Amino acid sequence: TKKTKSSKSKVRKQCTECGLLVLDLSVHSRVHLGVKPFQCDLCDSRFGSPFRLKRHKAGVHEKKRNFICPLCGYSFMQKSEYEVHMRVHQNDRPFECDICHRRFVTSSKLKYHSRSHTGEKPFPCPHCDAKLSRNQYLTDHLRTRHGIIKPKRVYSKAAVTQADGSV
Template identity: 35%
Template sequence: MKFSSKEQSDKHKKETHKGESFICEICGKVFVHRASHFSHVRSHLPPQYACDSCDYRTCHKHDLIKHLRIHTGVKLYQCEHCTASYHTSSNLSCHIRRCHAHERRHACHLCDRTFYDRTKLNRHIDTHNDIKR
């Protein structure tokens, strides 16, 4: 469908596709947005973009472009609070949440501890279950 404005498109999505989700038929991962689902499904295809400097391979051209910054040393994303800079915007966002906003978005459901990232939370939950990694 085509819409004359983004507002009309958004309204249509809310009214017609409310609560709709998209599931990957290969791994079962669930997505709220069709575009995210489409992009994810491509990740199951054989990689067609390869780095000339290492063995990194991907099926998304934009991922290779981001990866190449590691080899060139280009860090496009500068923290506005300090001198830190990063190869990707997601790394900068994590830095700001952790170092400047002190956000701990991941809470343990078994005690009152909170963590900056899900990986640390999962390791913590393992301690409640006497799991040693």
């Protein structure tokens, strides 16, 4: 496990699942396990941490979007989202594919692209034999093929099991 110090001198640990540096691995692991114990009292949305619930309420229900792009007017709740967005306008794509040399704005977009070369499909459907390369593709698959509009949990690389224990 890699450790780095943030500007607040708090030790961050690297998640072995996705590589993200986080302050609390036990809280972060909920993302991969699909555990979302915090429900919004204004809608049906659920979150893995109180911080994400608070951020959801501020952005969705209170419309707090303090970071506004001066070029296109798009607004963001978080400075980091705004900064990534600005890379698009500046054509700043610092993440390069080792295989085809295509460049990307974020490391996550590079990761998704890399799966097109490796054929990796880490998101299995719990209802059929389909395997998909992105969580969003699984959500779309569940909606179009199985009629599940809003999955109750986020499916991840972790084993996906149904209530009866079957996959």
